Amino acid sequence: MFTGIDEVDWASLRHAYGSAEDVPPLLRGLASADAVERETALDGLYGAVHHEGRVYDSTLACVPFLFSVVARAEVPDRAGIVELLASIGTGGAEGTGAAGGGAPARYAVSSGAEAFVPLASDADARVRRAAASALVQFLDDQPARVLDLLRQRLLVERDDAILLAVTEAVGLFARRHPGHAAPAVELLAARSAPPYGPGLRLAALGQLACVAPDRLPAGLVPTAVRLLRERSAQRAAESGGPQEDTLVARIRRLRPSDEEGSRLLRTLHSALGDRVDDRIALLTGQLTSPDPRDRGNGVWMSAGLFRGLRADHRRPVSLLGAQLASDHAWLRDAAVSVLAELFGLAAPAADALHTLVTARPDLWTQRWHGGPPTLGGPLRALSRSGDRRAVPVLAQVLDSTAVPVDLGCEVVPLGRAAAPLAPALRRRLGLIPLDDPAAARLARPLLAAVGAVGDREAVPEVLRLLSGGPDGPGGLDGIAGPAIETLETLGAAAQAAPLLRRFLHTRHAAAAASALWSAEGDANAVLPSLRRELAERRHGRRRPAAEVLGRLGPAARTALPELRRVAESGPAAERAWAACAWWWIERDPEPVLPVLRTAWTEDPTARRPIVGCLAEMGPPAAPLRELVATELAAVRRHNARETGHGSHDIAEDEALLGACREVIAAL
Template identity: 70%
Template sequence: MFTGIDEVDWASLHHAYGSAEDVPGWLRGLASADAAERQTALDGMYGTVHHEGNVYDSTLACVPFLCSLAGREAVQDRGCIVELLVSIGAESGDARAREVVRADSEVFVSLLGDPDPGVRRAAAEAVVRFLDGPARALDLLRQRIPVERDDRVLLALTEALGLLARRHPEHSAAALDLLTAQSAPPHAPGLRLAALGQLALGAPDLLPADLVPTAVRLLRDRSARRARVPEPSGHDTLVGRIRRLRPSDEEGAQLLRTLHTALGDRTGDRIALLTGQLTSPDPMDRCNAVCMSAALFRGWRADCAGPVALIGAQLDTEQDRLRDAAVSVLAELFGLAAPAADDLHALVTARPDLWTHRWERGSPALGGPLKALARTGDRRAVPVLAQVLAGPVVPGGLGHEIAHLGPAAVPLAPALRHHLARVPLDSPTADALATPLLAALRAVGDRHAVPEVLRLLSGAPDGLGARERLVGPAIETLDALGAAAQAAPVLRELLHTRHAAAAAGALWSAGDGLSAVLPVLLRELTQGEPGSRRLAARQLGRLGPAARAALPELRRAARSGQAWERTSAACALWHIGRDPEPVLPVFRAAWSENPRTRGPIARCLAAMGPAAAPLRDLVTTELTAPRRHTAREGGYGSHDIAEDDALLRTCGEVLAGL
């Protein structure tokens, strides 16, 4: 297995964290008889040699030894080794890695008939990806399917057929014929679901007309046959809660996830499929549906009121996994979670122990049910939040959630002021404690909080510490409350710091003249950091026609820099000069270049009224687009859905004003 391993100069090779001299130990660990040692070795391979899917010279050097390990029946957990090889050669996208794995691809042929079903399952994809000649790969799959008896391996073979059909269109007809046969009786419901998912990905025209009812029926038939898995137990740790949020039936989740992915923009079918899942008698099916709904709501604009109400119905359960998953999804929806508000309120009322949560380490956080209820804007959250604020410690980020309640949260203002006044300014967490409270005070418009806000500015250093990071939010709060005049002396001192643009804007609101404010904003516009330049442009726009002297610099800023900077400058150009000619081309380019600029652009277009007519096509297309402008690969922000909904509302205002 390890012939020649000591002849490799591992010390001269590299992985994610430097020299690869530790790699031979991990390779040998994969062949250990001790399960813990094998797991540690596999973690080491994924964590360094194939860190985040990357390929290094040490990764390539490992491939022959990994292939040798995969072919030895005496080695345990070889399915994991084959999966690692597939990841190295396929997911990385590295051409060198693909060729190195392909050089040893014959090992995968023998593994299709391996005694270990985990090995056979992983080998199915490997044969399609790396074997020379798709016709041969298709024949191997065709021969294996009739003799395979393990359901999970059959699912992998079905997925491999779909992959082959998509990768090699010239051989797709035969693969699709096999998938069509597998999607019909007498095959088991799980296998039929898998085949339908692969047909949806590669040949949607071959799908049955009653796809959704068929898929729901097959799901329920499969669930009725599946053995029940007990709820996980253990301490209430962060890791434990994350595990509860993962699907308890990962295989079923993958089957339906494939179908949802294939349906893509067909949101009507996806909503119907979710509805069928969420009304299943099996709680695992409902839990999988809740988890999958997050991706739909996050990425697509759809009428989700029905599924949201069904997700709310999952809160009345004793199953922690299902309830936690439902709460997690509802907390992402903000106002869209309104159909579940009654269920959220019922849970909050019945379970005071869920109002806050403290991990084994760290400060308390607002509990998910109360957070989700507050984010809907439901005023029934206010009395409960008042009880939480009555405690000695404010849960982290609580003020940000209160801000979603707007004026309804006015009764909470005294408690917010109380806690703000007690933030220790010399604490390294002063900004984390005070910034959310400031957000809440801005939302409720509490002018009585001015003394507490001024305390944050008094003697604030011009550095990068926690207290200094409070200066910007404090200025914003004073400005929003119309109380900047009371802080004018301190604000003038800040005109020579990194907060100059914010201070200048607040001073303009307080009545300081143009001669005191304009030079500062022009300096920040031309010499400041990117964030300061954008803020300076926004503040110049607030000055309106009085800032006409800034038009030449703003025109230059609108022609260069990143999309955000050009957008900010173009918005200021309109508010000052009221000339759409230099503004609209900037908006059109930035709209496509960086979708995140669409919110401020739309707000400016709404203010422009009929002058925005040349960009009607952008707004109309946005309103009819099925996908959210915030949808992106590899992650999302917790406020993405709210941001997209705000954009749609503003686009409607733009059209109404044309």
């Protein structure tokens, strides 16, 4: 099984943590008789030679030995090794001391792909399941043979979980081999109808939606919802007998999961794409299912819908609110986490959130891994929705001994409605010790809250913090910028003018210049600093300077040469801010509109400042009207990404839409 393993110069090969000389014991551990050793070995290989999907030279050296292990029927847990091989073969990230990225890795696994053929009919069901997809992915040069193997598995397989995996493999085959897709589509179409079971039919419908939507039945969504209910009822009937009383079984009952169902519905959602009405109808079916696992899957899929697509989301949001009364804590917590990202869009669930907050004071705060307390999810979601009923509860939390470090941030969406909190916020701000290393982390949320509620009585506390900021005696890095912005928001910059002038020569120059201009209106006092900031090539320095110059308007005319240079080069967002400032200063749209058009297309994050400029520009902005109208008509959010998301993405997109409507009104 490991013939030749000691002949490899592992010490000269590399993985994520350096020399690969520790790899041979991991490979041998895969064939151990001890289950713990096998699991540890597999984890070790994922963590080192295939760290975060990367491919190293040691990764390629492992492939022949991995194939040797999976070929031995007596070795347990081979399914995980098949999955590791498939992951290596599809990995594209290049590691340190790497093998040149994904192409060599794919070639290495494809060269041994014949090994997947007998594994597709292996005695171990988990191996058969993993091998179905691997056949399609790596036996590329024999499509007719692969399809025949899949057809045979569909005929002889009796395990429902394997049938689902093979059905998904047939869909993958149709996508990878369009020239051979017709017979694969026929296989899927046949299994999307009776007499096949609801799970298999759902799988087939999802794959058909991806590869042959014209073959879908009429009333796809009602059909899918009905099949989902039938599948849940079937699962409930099958699990109605005596249940194990093991620790694992008890944990599963506390937090049940349905990964298979999640995958089936996620495939269907992905295939429906931008058909937002159909997706909302499908979510409605999921969120009203009698089975809490179906509802849980619906909760997480609603998050993807809200983040990616614009629509009237009131119905699914209301159904998320209904989950808050569930007896299942895991379902309630999932719904709360999604609602917290919606900000104002969570309004249809505000009553349910308020009921939960009122009934469960123990959920007002939370701690993670022994860290400082943070605001609990239900109260955070209620506050972010802008519901003023959060204010009395926040007041009680502020009066407690352990105030959440992030509470101030969650006050901001409430704005002036949170004015009753001003004395407590002010007191907390005044209690922050200037010699505390965590002072900046504690102060920033409170400064944001003080500015949001408009508490002018907090000015002495803000000045105390500012005097200890960068270049001050306390050296509290990270406080100066927010403190300066808060003073300006409160209209109190004049009281700090001598101190603000000191910051004109620091990284907070733009904030200080803005505040001084608001207080004194003397452009000559702030222009040199702002022009220096425009010349800075460090990340994040030019954008705020351009924004402040735009506020100065014609008084900033001497900075036009620098603004033009920024508007004609550099990142799109910086070009957009510089062009907006250029217009504010000269009020000539002709040289500015082409810059704004290009930046709009290149960087969606530049659209917010652009629409603000266009709204003020009014009729002269007419040449860019179609950009704004197209944005308003778009189904996809401007900041939706294939991978990853930010907690404020939805709120930022909704703000962009509001600004776009202002532009259309101004035109």
